[in-house]
Amino acid sequence: MNSFSLKNSTLHAENVALNQIATEFGTPCYVYSKAALTQAFERFSAGFAGTNHLVCFAVKANPSLAILNLFAKLGAGFDIVSGGELARVLAAGGDPKKIVFSGVGKTAIEMQAALNAGIFCFNVESASELSRLNKVAGEMGKVAPVSLRVNPNVDAKTHPYISTGLKNSKFGVAYEDALNVYAQAAAMPNIAIHGVDCHIGSQITELSPFLDAFDRVLLLVDALEQQGIHIQHIDAGGGIGICYNDETPPEFTAYAAAMRTKLGNRNVKLVFEPGRALVGNAGVLLTKVEYLKPTTSKNFAIVDAAMNDLMRPALYDAYHNIQPVQPRKDGHAAVYEIVGPVCESGDFLGHDRTLTLEEGDLLAIMSAGAYGMSMSSNYNTRPRAAEVMVDGGDSHLIRKREEIADLFALEKCLPQT
Numbered sequence: 572m573n574s575f576s577l578k579n580s581t582l583h584a585e586n587v588a589l590n591q592i593a594t595e596f597g598t599p600c601y602v603y604s605k606a607a608l609t610q611a612f613e614r615f616s617a618g619f620a621g622t623n624h625l626v627c628f629a630v631k632a633n634p635s636l637a638i639l640n641l642f643a644k645l646g647a648g649f650d651i652v653s654g655g656e657l658a659r660v661l662a663a664g665g666d667p668k669k670i671v672f673s674g675v676g677k678t679a680i681e682m683q684a685a686l687n688a689g690i691f692c693f694n695v696e697s698a699s700e701l702s703r704l705n706k707v708a709g710e711m712g713k714v715a716p717v718s719l720r721v722n723p724n725v726d727a728k729t730h731p732y733i734s735t736g737l738k739n740s741k742f743g744v745a746y747e748d749a750l751n752v753y754a755q756a757a758a759m760p761n762i763a764i765h766g767v768d769c770h771i772g773s774q775i776t777e778l779s780p781f782l783d784a785f786d787r788v789l790l791l792v793d794a795l796e797q798q799g800i801h802i803q804h805i806d807a808g809g810g811i812g813i814c815y816n817d818e819t820p821p822e823f824t825a826y827a828a829a830m831r832t833k834l835g836n837r838n839v840k841l842v843f844e845p846g847r848a849l850v851g852n853a854g855v856l857l858t859k860v861e862y863l864k865p866t867t868s869k870n871f872a873i874v875d876a877a878m879n880d881l882m883r884p885a886l887y888d889a890y891h892n893i894q895p896v897q898p899r900k901d902g903h904a905a906v907y908e909i910v911g912p913v914c915e916s917g918d919f920l921g922h923d924r925t926l927t928l929e930e931g932d933l934l935a936i937m938s939a940g941a942y943g944m945s946m947s948s949n950y951n952t953r954p955r956a957a958e959v960m961v962d963g964g965d966s967h968l969i970r971k972r973e974e975i976a977d978l979f980a981l982e983k984c985l986p987q988t
């Protein structure tokens with residue numbers, strides 16, 4: 572099923588025409604399909620049916636309360652990286668006992684909040700963090716459940732900004748040091764060793780880096796067992812890529828089958844932290860063409876969405892397919908730079924797109940459900956976009972567009988002299 576498709580020559584989200592959404596809620600606007608979100612979660616989980624497992628949605632990919640709430644109802648756990656994400660998950664009805672807490676810089680306050688909530692596991696990323704967690708838990712009279720995030724030194728073969736499993740990355744504990752740090756953890760009174768964790772990067776489109784990393788994690792799990800440290804779960808992280816253009820990422824079923832085969836008969840729970848793969852293709856960014864600006868060298872289509880709404884093209888040179896909501900049957904196609912109003916030359920959403928456009932046309936920036944709204948900002952004092960979730964023939968506003976007054980409501984001038 573494709574949740575975004577042309578019906579009667581108009582692009583729809585499920586059964587709702589995107590031009591209707593633009594009229595009702597304005598642009599720019601993120602539009603998500605409930606069916607696509609549900610299907611992605613169910614497909615991912617189905618690969619592990621019959622295996623003891625937990626799918627923890629990586630909240631950073633899209634922290635919308637409505638999306639978290641939907642996944643919580645489907646049985647998901649959550650991978651968080653801050654006290655803010657913890658609060659969101661709890662506000663959305665997420666089960667604290669299904670939360671894993673990743674991230675290299677957890678503060679004592681964030682640790683306290685997570686211990687109070689009773690989360691499933693802390694994914695600890697350094698020996699110093701381990702000592703701090705032991706101290707914080709001790710002061711609270713609690714024992715912290717822990718996995719060490721190990722860095723398997725595997726090349727994820729993705730964009731360098733989103734590759735995290737190599738030796739030189741700030742993430743995780745070096746593979747060679749892991750046994751030693753586990754031994755330290757075992758001696759700490761307020762730490763309970765529960766698992767091993769690893770996450771090698773994002774938008775990974777081949778199976779082999781996952782399998783190489785998993786092999787190394789399994790070697791470590793077996794070595795720990797020999798030292799009398801029993802591991803109850805392995806967290807294989809996230810990272811499965813999606814198709815933005817012509818990529819062919821691993822199928823969920825192939826990924827699951829390969830991981831299950833490697834796991835063999837070890838009695839451990841498998842934990843996953845997919846973000847992009849669950850939401851990326853379930854959302855689009857709807858935008859309106861404000862101006863067409865032909866120049867001697869390029870044709871610009873200036874739209875009302877910008878790099879502050881969708882940062883991925885500017886930051887990673889990422890490709891997003893761009894489709895007209897109502898493709899024109901006549902008129903002249905031209906090659907356009909699709910750019911926003913922000914005062915930066917890097918403010919583009921797509922290069923060299925052949926489209927037939929007129930001012931006022933609506934465009935859908937496809938595959939914008941992951942790391943779109945979550946990385947948006949107020950740069951140029953631009954209110955962040957509205958978010959709408961479509962469910963069959965209904966559209967629900969799940970986040971109001973910010974108002975300009977909201978943007979400086981927390982600010983103050985100096986006392987007037």
Ligand code: LLP
Nearest residue numbers: 629673770773774809810844845846847942
């Ligand atoms: N677990 C950990 C510890 C992570 O750091 C991440 C993503 C995930 C899970 C989820 O990875 P996913 O399944 O979504 O690939 N802003 C970038 C992506 C940054 C990913 C950061 N970490 C982008 O727009 O491509």
